[in-house]
Amino acid sequence: MGSGTYGGCWCAKSLDPWLDRRLTHLYDPPMSYQPRFAITPALLSRVEAIAALRERIRSATVQVAWIPSLQKDSRARNAHSSTAIEGNPLTLEEVRALEDNQELVPSSTRARREVLNYFAALRHIEKNATKKRLVHEDLFRLHSIMAGQVMDQGEAGTYRKIRVRVGPHVPPLPDEVSGLMFELLEWWNTESVALSPVLSSAILHYRFENIHPFADGNGRTGRALALWELYRRGFDSNHIFSVDEFFWEDRPRYYTALQEVRINGDDLTSWLEYNAEGLQLTLERVWQRIQQLNAAKGDAKLVLRPKQEQLLNMLRIRGGLSPREIREGLGVSKQGAMDTLNPLLEAGLIERVGTLKNGRYVLK
Template sequence: MRSTGTYAISTTLGESVQAFVPHPLPPAKPTLAPECYMEANRVAELALAHLSGVSGLVPSVDWLLYSAIRKEALLTSQIEGTQATLADLFDEEAGFTVSNIDDVEEVTNYLRAFRLVHDNLRDPGGLPLSVRLLSDAHRLLLDGARGSGKQPGELRRSQNWIGGTRPGNAVFVPPPPERVPALLADLERFIHDASQALPPLVKTALAHLQFETIHPFLDGNGRIGRLLIAALLEHWGLLPEPLMYLSGYLKQHQAEYYRRLSSVRTDGDWEGWVAFFLEGVAKAALDAERNIVVIASLLAADRRRLLASPKAGPASYRLFELLPMMPRFTIEQVRQKLGTSFPTATAAVKMLEDLGIVAELTGQKKNRSYSYQPYIALLTG
């Protein structure tokens, strides 16, 4: 059996436990055999290429990014147990009352962390993909949320564990805290080592698992580890825009996800993990491609209905173009976005309502709220 790490004694809460310390990447003795991943990697890379191509069906890639990034934020948070929905997120952004505000705050914090990493990688003067950048993202992730007392932005200084009520009955005990900085430095070197012959997607799979094994923070490791996947896709130019939400696949196969991670540590089964990961990328890219086609069809059909209406005017056209990034709204928000008068904004909303494109939610005469419901239904379906 291939050895993937060693054990070190770590004492915490008055008991000594065996903490797992992973070997540096890439896997060795034996190394990953190309025949184990070549075909799956080809299929996954092709799926990503198709996804990149189909994004041109929609007039603005920002429309697609708005929904894709929010779905990733939502699904990665749901893996950790949050109950927020996409509609909750849209409501919160529109300023509507949301009942489970703590869960929504966790999702919006992930969005902020995601944007920070994305913007730095796009900015020539920004931080490279590094421990420092992930720590900055972690600070935003836990800002004001339930984990705010768990050293946001700082590597852990105490022993953590996964599963169980204490280290002694844990499912997995990550490395002792004093080993974490060096392990992360090794991981950072692996990411930036251009001499590695492994395909980028395989390297992404290995890096994600290594990060999860190190578990460098007291809280939020799963979400930052999945954010690392998106960052690596960007870093290696595998997807020009973050249009794929892999957390949907990982949530759907959550038990297998955790089992595959564990099997590497216990049995050295890197091949099983890489195969699972590559299949996930291929399926997630295909799902994202299908969603883009369906959304593009809805937007095109609704636009045709609007353009065919003799009563439609410039304000209603401009409002329609805002809907994919403002699916829940009030007339006052429309007035501000369009920079127009309240009566003009009201007339634009009424035009789209009469055509059945948007619907009023409250049934009230005043303080009305509106929704682009067919669009939201597609995103949440």
């Protein structure tokens, strides 16, 4: 099966194409940050199972009419789970209500703001999902969105200037943060692409949390960065995975898994196995939800044309569009817009709201 060599010496044929690229090649980046890990049989088995599940899901979702439902569900689950890990008291149903702009029973302003910030951060990541190179300013922007108006200490969008402690972990000194983040960004922009996104997203997640570059909001931001990696590598091209749900369901294990890396001298092997388990479980749940939706809707399917996929993505990001905005966004005539809209309306994916004169189309 897999080799125990640190850095990932691939010694067996894998179902995952990113593993195949590194067959018999020692991962040894020429920079200060070098993640240390072993490819164990258990890890390799999970990565291969994830690859098979992902292909099954991709083959199903390109033809089905319920992608927007899964996307909306995933956003709510990610927002709820990641904020709940940090102590946010809102339930999943309350988070769903916030996304739909519904009034909530009395709850703290901070709790609502944290969730709304997370939704905004997800939209930001989705808009920039294809960005190939990320720099410090990208992290500052994401953190500003994520932590704005909810910081207990420090300033949103700037690296910390204070020393911090996270349970038993004492992150690097403030003066070291910028240099360590530069090294991490260089690794992320260069060497990480040689690894499976299953591995690179987990490595990024851990290293960010270990550096703890901001005074507050690092947990939510680090998990969002791991999700960004899955998006920009095309692993979750439809944005329907919610790995944070796995972390939330057993928070003590999540924190233990992070600490175990430090106890083992920054050996990431156990952390990669833990994350691969979570991603495999996430994909299994997505497949189950697909099956349930398919059963509920019968055999009727809608083959989404490129313009329809583009429109659904526009609505998901912007929330609602006027007929004119749709025509301009798609670059089509009035008739072309209606040809795109009508099948989506009939399938119940979108609906028109508002007056006849000022109506807008939104996801249903």
